[in-house]
Amino acid sequence: GQQLNQSPQSMFIQEGEDVSMNCTSSSIFNTWLWYKQDPGEGPVLLIALYKAGELTSNGRLTAQFGITRKDSFLNISASIPSDVGIYFCAGLTGTASKLTFGTGTRLQVTL
Amino acid sequence: DTGVSQDPRHKITKRGQNVTFRCDPISEHNRLYWYRQTLGQGPEFLTYFQNEAQLEKSRLLSDRFSAERPKGSFSTLEIQRTEQGDSAMYLCATSLMGGNTEAFFGQGTRLTVV
Numbered sequence: 072g073q074q075l076n077q078s079p080q081s082m083f084i085q086e087g088e089d090v091s092m093n094c095t096s097s098s099i100f101n102t103w104l105w106y107k108q109d110p111g112e113g114p115v116l117l118i119a120l121y122k123a124g125e126l127t128s129n130g131r132l133t134a135q136f137g138i139t140r141k142d143s144f145l146n147i148s149a150s151i152p153s154d155v156g157i158y159f160c161a162g163l164t165g166t167a168s169k170l171t172f173g174t175g176t177r178l179q180v181t182l
Numbered sequence: 183d184t185g186v187s188q189d190p191r192h193k194i195t196k197r198g199q200n201v202t203f204r205c206d207p208i209s210e211h212n213r214l215y216w217y218r219q220t221l222g223q224g225p226e227f228l229t230y231f232q233n234e235a236q237l238e239k240s241r242l243l244s245d246r247f248s249a250e251r252p253k254g255s256f257s258t259l260e261i262q263r264t265e266q267g268d269s270a271m272y273l274c275a276t277s278l279m280g281g282n283t284e285a286f287f288g289q290g291t292r293l294t295v296v
Binding site for chain 1 (some may be wrong): 186188213215221222223224225226227230232238240248273275283284285286287288289290292
């Protein structure tokens with residue numbers, strides 16, 4: 072099935088650094104969601120975006136819904152070791168109820 | 183714990199056997215989804231229920247797969263005559279109908295077919 076393109080595929084950063092990742096699609100979405108998944112666990116919802124251009128924060132996380140509605144960005148500031156995991160974007164159209172997921176960005180944080 | 187609950191967490195089965203997984207949703211959530219996730223990939227949609235009605239099925243859902251949500255609460259996903267290619271994490275997610283459609287996931291069932 073279709074998957075959204077996420078970049079980068081993986082990142083190795085030092086504790087305290089800021090992180091940026093993005094997600095792009097050839098299709099328009101009406102909702103963008105960002106999830107974090109730890110090994111062997113289900114995805115945990117981090118941020119939800121419902122309007123083009125919207126910028127939303129959740130603690131050290133900030134996400135934006137792209138103006139074209141075909142992309143979204145997630146930033147993590149001052150990374151800490153527990154930020155390690157795989158980050159997935161997911162898009163939802165107005166006419167479909169299923170989420171289309173990205174390919175994931177694997178984040179590793181070193182001390 | 184009032185989150186989405188899945189059982190079992192892990193299942194190892196021999197090829198050709200049938201397996202059944204269960205998902206208990208967040209209590210007021212009327213939409214329930216099943217996804218499959220293979221290693222290194224994002225979750226892929228399998229099927230979706232609104233209350234007890236199964237409204238959409240992916241082409242990924244072969245005729246060996248069947249899902250039910252008999253009373254609009256918990257759901258089961260059965261795989262008949264399992265194949266090695268069925269090995270994956272099976273994830274359940276639930277959401278409220280209408281308005282902001284945030285989907286919350288369970289911890290998943292890891293299936294290994296040997």
